[in-house]
Amino acid sequence: MTAIRDANRAKIDGNDRLGKAVSAALQDAGVQMARWMRPGGSGVHVHTGGSWVKVFWWYATEKEQRTAPVPWIEENNGGVRVEVAAALLHAGFRFTDDGADFALTYDNNRHV
Secondary structure, X not given: OHHHHHHHHHHHHHHHHHHHHHHXXXXXOOOOEOOOOOOOOOXXXXXXXOOEXXXXXXXXXXXXXXXXXXXXXXXXXXXXXXXXXXHHXXXXXXXXXXXXXXXXXXXXXXXX
């Protein structure tokens, strides 16, 4: 039982490090990052939970969700998604792309 718990803890800790490393890489690349509950704070959000790290566009307020453009996909020849993918690749991360979000796992990114 202890071995299972220790393995789970190692994966959770690895995903936490991965999420922080992904956030840092995106910030270093100049990607517009989300700022919680602030007008004009919409941006890329890195969510760490369970066995995945997800990267997606997040609207800071409900009003922005209804009225703001969708830079994640529409602007700049593919939008911010293209910028995020390039930054992740440049930083050496392995990820999957489901067409909406990017997903990363510690198992595929043990270098963090």
